[in-house]
Amino acid sequence: MDRVFNFAAGPSAMPAEALETAAREMLCYGESGMSVMEMSHRSKAYQDIFDGTVALVRELMNVPEDYEVLLLQGGATGQFAAIPMNLMGEGDSADYIDSGNFAHIAMNEAQKYGGVRCVASSREENYRRIPDWTQADFDPNAKYVYITTNNTIFGTRYARLPETGDVPLVADMSSNILSEVYDLRRFGAVYAGAQKNIGPAGVTLVIVRRDLLGRARKSCPQIMNWTIMAEKGSMLNTPPTYAIYMCGLCLKWLKEQGGVAAIEKVNIEKSKLLYDLLDESAFYRPAAEAASRSRMNVTFTTPDKDTDALFVKEAAARGLVNLKGHRLVGGIRASIYNAMPLEGVRALADFMKDFEMEHR
Numbered sequence: 609m610d611r612v613f614n615f616a617a618g619p620s621a622m623p624a625e626a627l628e629t630a631a632r633e634m635l636c637y638g639e640s641g642m643s644v645m646e647m648s649h650r651s652k653a654y655q656d657i658f659d660g661t662v663a664l665v666r667e668l669m670n671v672p673e674d675y676e677v678l679l680l681q682g683g684a685t686g687q688f689a690a691i692p693m694n695l696m697g698e699g700d701s702a703d704y705i706d707s708g709n710f711a712h713i714a715m716n717e718a719q720k721y722g723g724v725r726c727v728a729s730s731r732e733e734n735y736r737r738i739p740d741w742t743q744a745d746f747d748p749n750a751k752y753v754y755i756t757t758n759n760t761i762f763g764t765r766y767a768r769l770p771e772t773g774d775v776p777l778v779a780d781m782s783s784n785i786l787s788e789v790y791d792l793r794r795f796g797a798v799y800a801g802a803q804k805n806i807g808p809a810g811v812t813l814v815i816v817r818r819d820l821l822g823r824a825r826k827s828c829p830q831i832m833n834w835t836i837m838a839e840k841g842s843m844l845n846t847p848p849t850y851a852i853y854m855c856g857l858c859l860k861w862l863k864e865q866g867g868v869a870a871i872e873k874v875n876i877e878k879s880k881l882l883y884d885l886l887d888e889s890a891f892y893r894p895a896a897e898a899a900s901r902s903r904m905n906v907t908f909t910t911p912d913k914d915t916d917a918l919f920v921k922e923a924a925a926r927g928l929v930n931l932k933g934h935r936l937v938g939g940i941r942a943s944i945y946n947a948m949p950l951e952g953v954r955a956l957a958d959f960m961k962d963f964e965m966e967h968r
């Protein structure tokens with residue numbers, strides 16, 4: 609069977625070149641005589657793979673020298689708990705912007721560990737836009753301000769970042785990391801589950817400014833403790849060795865595409881193609897407010913639920929799969945991360961035009 613265009617929200621499409629390299633190296637990696645999966649994580653061969661992956665993160669994201677790069681487990685959801693445990697003591701508090709379901713879950717999780725203030729929320733509008741905030745909304749004594757740069761389920765993205773002064777900005781970048789250039793100096797810490805825009809599931813990338821280490825509470829489990837993990841080079845225990853290797857292959861591919869600035873241009877072109885079509889159509893309705901639109905997750909509906917379902921079914925018959933929207937929004941969601949080629953988005957746009965002609 610031919611490969612399809614996979615519009616899944618995560619785990620999601622990966623570059624074919626990375627998968628082909630992995631297939632070639634499956635039984636014997638380099639001169640090792642074994643699969644990467646069979647290697648000791650303490651071996652020189654594996655340490656080189658690990659270091660190469662971290663070096664690519666540093667290069668592609670232009671990570672400043674005074675920031676630590678950690679490759680952890682537990683997913684983005686693990687970090688919902690790790691962040692408060694690493695950055696605030698029991699009497700402290702943090703500011704959260706509630707821009708989506710994952711932001712909301714992160715906020716609720718943090719409440720177990722300290723005070724949490726919800727600075728702004730668009731929950732009442734089913735998160736169809738990034739909520740408004742002003743400078744005065746933030747507590748100057750907060751231990752951090754928490755945002756979700758791209759809201760995967762609703763298809764929204766921060767077009768501008770809050771100015772938080774001396775209070776560190778912490779960002780869940782799970783669904784738009786490496787898709788656009790960010791100045792990491794704006795952040796105290798950023799993190800992402802790998803399965804959307806980095807590689808396969810099982811790895812969580814955390815990038816944290818070193819002066820924020822050493823603040824974890826005593827009760828923080830070792831494997832969630834950024835300070836201990838930084839001291840141990842992310843290998844306090846066995847890391848997800850194969851998933852990290854795969855991330856390295858995907859990052860190498862991204863570098864070959866010209867890096868983040870180059871792929872950002874493609875991502876703008878890809879998303880514009882779909883949004884222009886949605887805006888010109890009286891049949892499709894975009895789900896997110898225009899000023900908050902995501903470049904990674906494009907959400908929309910047709911005139912009714914039955915037609916939404918038919919859209920998803922007929923698209924799949926054309927090799928355009930996993931377009932069903934999340935149950936919290938309904939309709940259709942096209943996730944077009946870095947690994948989705950322009951060609952795939954063009955195929956979707958062509959299908960959308962045909963479908964509209966037939967069903968309007």
Ligand SMILES: *Cc1c(COP(=O)(O)O)cnc(C)c1O
Nearest residue numbers: 683684685710760780782783801
């Ligand atoms: C997918 C996603 C999560 C959850 O990630 P897990 O790795 O499954 O815990 C959290 N935040 C955002 C923005 C996501 O897109």
